[in-house]
Amino acid sequence: MTTLDNSRAHDFGGHGHHEGSYLTPKGGFFTTVWDWATTVDHKKIGVMYLVAVLFMFFLGGLAALAVRTELLDPVRTVMVQAVDAQGKPLLDADGKPVMKTEIVGQTLARWIPPKGGEITSIDYGNQLYNRAFTLHGAIMVFMVIIPSIPASLGNFFIPLMLGAKDVAFPRLNLLSWYIYVTGSIFAVSSILLGGVDTGWTFYTPYSTTTDAEHANVVLMVLGAFILGFSSILTGLNFVVTVHKLRAPGMGWFDMPLFIWAMYSTSIIQVLATPVIGITLLLLVFERMFKIGIFDPSLGGDPVLYQHFFWFYSHPVVYVMILPAFGVISEIIPVHSHKKIFGYRAVAFASLGVALVSFLVWGHHMFASSGELGATVFSALTFLVAIPTAVKVFNWIATLYKGSIALTTPMLYALMFLFLFSIGGLTGLPLGALATDLHLHDSYFVVAHFHYVMMGGTIITFVAGLHHWWPKMFGKMYNQFWANVGAWTVFVGFNLTFFTQFFLGTQGMPRRYASYVSEYQTLHIWSTVGSYVLLLGFLIHLFVFIHSLVAGRKAPANPWGGLTLEWEAESPPIEHNFAHEPIVTHGPYDYETTVPPHWSAKDYPLPHLPANAH
Template identity: 40%
Template sequence: MASITLPVGGGTQSGAAEAPKLRVSDFLRWSVDHKIIGVQYMAVALFFFIVGGTLAMLIRWELLTPNLDVVQTGTQYNTLFSVHGLVMIFLWIIPMMAGFGNYLVPLQLGAKDMAFPWLNAFAFWLIPPAGILLIGSMLVGAPESGWTQYPPLSTLYSGDGQTLAALSIHLLGISSILGAINFIVTIKNMRPAGMGWWQLPLFCWATLATAIIVVMATPFLAGGLTLLILDKIAGTSFFDAGNGGDPQLWQNVFWFYSHPAVYIMILPGMGMLSEVLATHARKPVFGYKMVAISSMAIALVGFTVWAHHMFTSLTPELRVPFMITSMIIAVPTGIKIFSWLGTIWGGKIRFTSAMLFGLGFLSMFVVGGIGGVMLAAIPFDIHVHDTYFVVSHLHFVLYGGSVFTIYAGIYHWFPKITGRMLDERLGKWHFALTYVGFFFSFFPMNFAGMLGMPRRVAYYLPEFQSVNTVISISAFVLGISTFVMLYNIWISMRHGKKAGANPWRALTLEWATTSPPPSTNFIDDPVPFHDPYGYGDKDSQAYLDDIDKRFGVGEDVPVPRPAVQPAASGD
């Protein structure tokens, strides 16, 4: 690189920029600003995280003993885990990832907003009514058929709540699709000059891959749910074997969507993780192209593996192809894991809270991944299908995977969103409690499942009581850990240290503006650095110094500046 690129075009260095003040009321009303929408997404998602978490705590409380005690009937227990699953998937992880995407994608592209701001806001505002519907469904005859809603249990044997829940998921699906269309158009058409596909930040790559999955997979769920709702309210019998229907049709259509959907839930997190690991290890992402391509590969292969969820119900001859594809998908996932290890290898690792969650993800996700490969082997899957082994696996990849990356993302981007740092000491407590609580909640489930405890049961054999007690107590620790983070967010929003524009000295474009960014994101058109992860590059130091000069440095910055004096930002 012969010449140094500066973050803002023209070099109009008209003094330190001033961050805008945000008021709570800005977030409570309709807004087409992608940053406000992003925060709205995140706030709503966090609220539903608490709701889903409360349900999880009730489930674990119930499971302290082998028989019913907290709830009155098995149906109530089934409602707890059904709504827990639906809330956590559709109202916590997916909207949270969408929130990060909304906030970060335009910033990382140096754009003023998404391609369709109004559509963006509309997609968000579908979520609160859907959430109300879903919670309301618990009050009018429980949805008791799990998040998978297999008929005929859901169609013939469940109450009206099932219909409401299906409607709610329908709305959320529409919201997802609209959001995804927006992401694809934004990422494809709104990249700035100087940012080719191979300069695209990995979070944008991951969001793109996710959005492609959403556009092509979610309509399967929409179609299936339409038929399910017709079965429930219009007297049709698409899934009723007694009337010429086929319950297995639902399983196929549902998993056409829902297997790709697990990548919807993990890919954006993997993108965030790439950002976090590179920034806090001060090293370029190892094998950037492979990480980007593997996201696309996962998206593609993800469409061909759905029937491994049906290894005990599908016709035996049809199972084997899906074992092969399910095994294959481990390869791009493995590439990612090793690339991340290569990223921290030889770095200058700073153990910030964000980094701790990133490293925690690596160590936990690999457990889920190994379990996943084991589950792909049909003979073993037959034994542990629908047992706590699966519960463990899915929580390792959804909690140890998605939620850990969300936490890492929160610690990493909170300074950008609010202009203040999260408290690192509380952050480390949060990490320690989460890591320990998480591991001892979900790892023992492997043993329970292999030894013979099915999932989704309110009653279990007394021999499993000890392991369930360990799980429940750890789950309570995990529950408490969440409140450490919420307290941290609450207290840091007002009293956190001033972050400055670029506390982590990161190279992607969202840091080349004030924290929080102004309404138009950038004052002039920003110029991206030629490599979003060019840490260790001499030019990158000059680029980062220029950001510090233009926007000032926060108090007590976590990443020391080699050249720059800490200049307190004005306020």
């Protein structure tokens, strides 16, 4: 092939037009909206993902609060005295009070009363509850956690950290965003049309038979199917970007660990998502054409569905948590001005987790599979614990002899270490076969995966948002109130979910709209915790809004980071860098490098012993 003009290669930025911040409006209101809607700039797409994900997080959070509120009180059918319109007890001919049955404890049914207004059976309230938890699960998994860090922070920062102008396929990137929005619209419309009550796992044959008269389930499943495409395309884009667009001088082991984590994540997304694609497609066919592959009455096998489903959905757990590992691997060195301990171990642990993640799906089915499969999957499951534990050790070792600033992102990173350790350790009794047969599908599992998914991924997402907020929007935020928000979230989170471990071991099954009264005290604590959690997130929302409206201008490198994104302006110019960056130091060489935009006066380098490095 011909060699094209290499003069352009170093001509980063160059000739002047559109060299302001990427956030500078391109004209009037409609012009700007049109510019954003058709942009191929990875930064704008990242911000658009951020907005969309936060909106879905709000919806999913509302559903979670509905679930918790319903569980405040167990549902009971009780005998009460009938009263007349004035509230006086009705008496029968003998002067005895007239008794009637009444259903109490159904909060959702009171909020959204049935047609006719009177609740005559427990089914109606239970149906609302089942829709609420399905809504919560499906939105949080498919529309929030999976795209949260990769699609928003990843899109924004992968090219910046690699010193590139954009991701490999910018138009494909925009297409991914539109596919994400389309999938979300499908899912939300299924909710508006009456909701889905299958649980986010869509287990057959329940999902193929419930609500046979309408298409809500098909819409929701198609929504998840479409979201899968968005996920595949984003992952593919990132893999190629990492391979092909690293700045001159950046070898594989000079990449920031966030990039390593995103690279592993993307590989899982590309390799696992197609399987859920065909599974969900077969599920749609099953509902529409009754093909019977998963339907036992036609000879199909519901366990086959579970295998297919978890072959994707287990690796996807690591799609959710690996980016979080990446963010933590950035925040801890930057805010303690310390080289990460065991860079290669952390990088290879990401790849190791990605690899083993494909071999452990069966541990979701210990209660349904035979002993041989269960034993093998149990052993493999414990394998995942090793690279994960190594990472935690490395992060803590990084703190040793650091210079630790308790900024909001750092505070969140430390909270992550706390919560994720609990989440990881409570995975042990779930991986052990004997205890899992007791704890499977109980509140113990609910608590465990919330510690990992929310305590791991969402907490880290918020941490990363605070870490990179000055870079993304060029504004600082109020650290004091952000720290107050972080502590509120931390307290609320533990109150909500730590109680659920005890509920689980004591025998509370998950997805129950009601329960026997012994469990009520713990449920009340858990619900109170969820309201505290809401308060914490509202504080963060106000801190961010305040920052956008009245925050002081952020310096280019507020924390003293060494990775390439801190060399760019805050917010970055349209083409990221005025000159193509050339990598001369490692991403965490705090002992030998003064951070960009910092002066040697503010950052005296430590004395290196002669045998260092």
